[in-house]
Amino acid sequence: MIYRDVDMTNSSTLRLISTAAAKLTIHTISDIQDAINFCHEKNLPMMPLGDGSNVILSSTVNACILDMAMLGIDVINENSTNIWVRVGAGENWHEWVTHALSKNWFGLENLALIPGRVGAAPIQNIGAYGIEVASYIDSVEYVDLSRNHVTDLSVLQLKSDECQFSYRNSIFKQHRSNRLITSVTFCLDKVFTPHTDYPSLRQRIVALDVPNPHAVDIFQAVINLREKKLPDPKLLPNAGSFFKNVQINPATLERLLEKYPSLPFYEVNDDQSACVKLPAAWLIEYCGFKGQQIGSLAMHANQALVLINKGLDEGFQNNTAEKVLAFADTIIRSVRQEFDLTLDIEPQFIE
Ligand SMILES: Cc1cc2nc3c(=O)[nH]c(=O)nc-3n(C[C@H](O)[C@H](O)[C@H](O)COP(=O)(O)OP(=O)(O)OC[C@H]3O[C@@H](n4cnc5c(N)ncnc54)[C@H](O)[C@@H]3O)c2cc1C
Numbered sequence: 555m556i557y558r559d560v561d562m563t564n565s566s567t568l569r570l571i572s573t574a575a576a577k578l579t580i581h582t583i584s585d586i587q588d589a590i591n592f593c594h595e596k597n598l599p600m601m602p603l604g605d606g607s608n609v610i611l612s613s614t615v616n617a618c619i620l621d622m623a624m625l626g627i628d629v630i631n632e633n634s635t636n637i638w639v640r641v642g643a644g645e646n647w648h649e650w651v652t653h654a655l656s657k658n659w660f661g662l663e664n665l666a667l668i669p670g671r672v673g674a675a676p677i678q679n680i681g682a683y684g685i686e687v688a689s690y691i692d693s694v695e696y697v698d699l700s701r702n703h704v705t706d707l708s709v710l711q712l713k714s715d716e717c718q719f720s721y722r723n724s725i726f727k728q729h730r731s732n733r734l735i736t737s738v739t740f741c742l743d744k745v746f747t748p749h750t751d752y753p754s755l756r757q758r759i760v761a762l763d764v765p766n767p768h769a770v771d772i773f774q775a776v777i778n779l780r781e782k783k784l785p786d787p788k789l790l791p792n793a794g795s796f797f798k799n800v801q802i803n804p805a806t807l808e809r810l811l812e813k814y815p816s817l818p819f820y821e822v823n824d825d826q827s828a829c830v831k832l833p834a835a836w837l838i839e840y841c842g843f844k845g846q847q848i849g850s851l852a853m854h855a856n857q858a859l860v861l862i863n864k865g866l867d868e869g870f871q872n873n874t875a876e877k878v879l880a881f882a883d884t885i886i887r888s889v890r891q892e893f894d895l896t897l898d899i900e901p902q903f904i905e
Pocket residue numbers: 567601602603604605606607608609622643668669670671672673674675677678679680681682726730733734735736784785786787792793794795902
């Protein structure tokens with residue numbers, strides 16, 4: 555169904571005031587064809603959206619939002635060690651992770667409870683507790699929206715090694731409005747291997763005192779950690795980590811450690827990137843922003859990386875993307891002044 559001047563305030567987890575030129579819900583490939591025709595006729599760009607948990611929606615989005623609701627979980631191949639499963643872009647991420655575990659298909663346990671839909675998972679190569687989704691993606695199926703005059707729409711495919719996956723990035727993030735992901739094909743393990751190197755997860759597993767943790771133990775531990783650490787966007791609107799961790803080279807690290815000996819850092823095993831990562835939360839806290847509120851925006855008191863919108867509280871006017879970006883800019887400038895490092899915003903700004 556087609557809407558006009560759609561109220562988008564409840565379509566993102568930051569709950570910013572926003573309207574879009576139009577919105578279409580996409581259940582099938584033929585819905586995509588209709589959307590292309592409609593947007594071509596109205597001269598509107600198209601913008602895919604899932605649950606809105608990684609976006610900053612501008613007050614006026616001059617685009618037709620494609621609400622990706624394509625469903626389906628289909629086994630397409632298997633052998634003695636692996637199973638290949640194609641999952642529709644509109645499936646809920648956590649429900650898919652739960653389903654996979656119930657079938658003894660392993661690999662996604664560490665990524666439990668990440669908000670959003672399956673189609674968005676490759677966009678920024680979602681990651682948590684030491685695992686990135688790229689490790690379990692076989693291929694991504696998509697429609698090229700830039701060919702918007704075509705009548706016979708074809709679904710194209712990129713294999714995982716063509717997706718340019720890296721830390722919170724992929725080819726889809728670079729060309730996000732052109733490639734509409736319709737499904738993701740995962741290659742999961744039939745034999746479980748625990749990944750518990752991430753410090754807080756390892757501590758949690760040790761505390762559980764289970765000698766040989768199984769996938770369900772990891773899954774539950776991750777859920778418990780996340781529920782403790784991250785504010786629920788339904789209660790306190792937010793977009794998860796608002797800034798990316800900072801990647802630097804060893805020479806910069808050396809310079810910084812001279813002045814800030816307690817600066818935490820960790821090595822990155824990623825061929826394409828610099829080899830050291832700094833937690834943005836530490837930099838933000840050092841600059842005094844943890845728990846700090848400006849107007850009705852704040853950095854969370856327990857999690858300095860999470861920007862929260864308190865604009866829905868009684869007595870406040872709700873916030874806009876423009877206010878959020880101004881607040882973020884204050885933090886970016888302060889971190890740059892102190893450390894000579896630039897913080898990158900993680901959620902996508904959509905206008
Ligand atoms: C409380 C909280 C915790 C979070 N924790 C994590 C975490 O641990 N790790 C992590 O990596 N992320 C995390 N996130 C960010 C977010 O959950 C993920 O990025 C998620 O994959 C976004 O899914 P979504 O459906 O909400 O995407 P949206 O926010 O709707 O969209 C995100 C981007 O993807 C594009 N997009 C969406 N669907 C498609 C599609 N089918 N085809 C093409 N483009 C598309 C959109 O245009 C947009 O640019 C967290 C967010 C919150 C609110």
